[in-house]
Amino acid sequence: MTETRKKSGAAPAPVAIAGSKPGAANSTADRAIDILLLFSEEKPIWSTTEIAGHFGMPRTTTYRYISSLRSYALIVEDASGGYRLGPKIFPLARVAKASTSIMTVAAPHLAELNRKFGEAVTLYERIGHESIPLDRFESRHRVKMMYSRGQILPWPGAASAKVLLAHAPKDEQEEIFRILVPVRYTEKTTRTPKLLRLALDQIRNDGFVYSDQEREEGVRAIAAPIFSAGEGRYCVTLSGPLFRITAQKLPPMIAAVRAAAQKVTDDLKATEY
Numbered sequence: 065m066t067e068t069r070k071k072s073g074a075a076p077a078p079v080a081i082a083g084s085k086p087g088a089a090n091s092t093a094d095r096a097i098d099i100l101l102l103f104s105e106e107k108p109i110w111s112t113t114e115i116a117g118h119f120g121m122p123r124t125t126t127y128r129y130i131s132s133l134r135s136y137a138l139i140v141e142d143a144s145g146g147y148r149l150g151p152k153i154f155p156l157a158r159v160a161k162a163s164t165s166i167m168t169v170a171a172p173h174l175a176e177l178n179r180k181f182g183e184a185v186t187l188y189e190r191i192g193h194e195s196i197p198l199d200r201f202e203s204r205h206r207v208k209m210m211y212s213r214g215q216i217l218p219w220p221g222a223a224s225a226k227v228l229l230a231h232a233p234k235d236e237q238e239e240i241f242r243i244l245v246p247v248r249y250t251e252k253t254t255r256t257p258k259l260l261r262l263a264l265d266q267i268r269n270d271g272f273v274y275s276d277q278e279r280e281e282g283v284r285a286i287a288a289p290i291f292s293a294g295e296g297r298y299c300v301t302l303s304g305p306l307f308r309i310t311a312q313k314l315p316p317m318i319a320a321v322r323a324a325a326q327k328v329t330d331d332l333k334a335t336e337y
Contacts, residue, residue: 096129166198167198170298173324180320186199194215205308214279222285226273226275231299252277275287284305284309287300302317
């Protein structure tokens with residue numbers, strides 16, 4: 065996924081592929097992969113015009129890539145005339161999920177957290193500048209929150225993004241800080257790099273982060289880091305509406321999220337030997 069992809073519900077800013085990376089970046093495979101990575105839960109359907117506009121490519125060139133992806137059933141045409149991910153993606157996703165040890169190890173602990181409180185529980189991994197959702201247990205309540213990616217860029221407002229940035233290696237953290245752009249998601253969003261650094265220090269000291277409507281109004285979340293080989297590459301997040309995540313429920317929720325993260329960390333450590 066491109067570093068500054070988008071906010072939920074909004075089309076991403078155009079990205080010029082040609083010349084953006086040396087050498088192999090101009091290959092057909094790279095461009096086809098870039099197109100595949102456009103599809104997300106926030107925007108599962110893309111038209112030829114939208115894809116062409118996003119990458120700054122002619123429609124004829126875009127259609128050649130689309131035709132190639134369609135020939136392998138990686139994307140299919142939707143009833144609306146746009147395109148969505150095709151059936152070939154699903155067996156690939158199943159293979160990836162089955163072979164990912166973190167998901168196998170974390171699943172029972174995430175499921176238990178979900179059963180205990182009934183709120184959405186998500187497992188994230190930091191890869192470079194991105195916060196990637198690996199697994200998610202949806203809320204068991206009738207009133208659910210719309211799912212939103214916890215992106216680090218352009219500005220880490222979500223609990224998952226903050227905890228992952230807080231535990232990134234120092235050199236990678238500084239690289240991310242150099243390209244951060246403050247965004248005022250809500251009235252409670254941390255506004256400046258200085259305040260963000262202080263918040264990250266607090267997260268490292270506390271071992272968790274509690275986000276009260278910092279990324280989305282009406283949404284509260286708790287996140288705790290999961291360590292693998294000594295690095296906080298993963299985190300578990302419990303999130304829900306503020307009328308359910310109340311002040312009275314916060315202490316047991318925080319304790320449970322931290323305990324779940326520690327159990328996953330311990331189980332991962334056992335598999336590393």
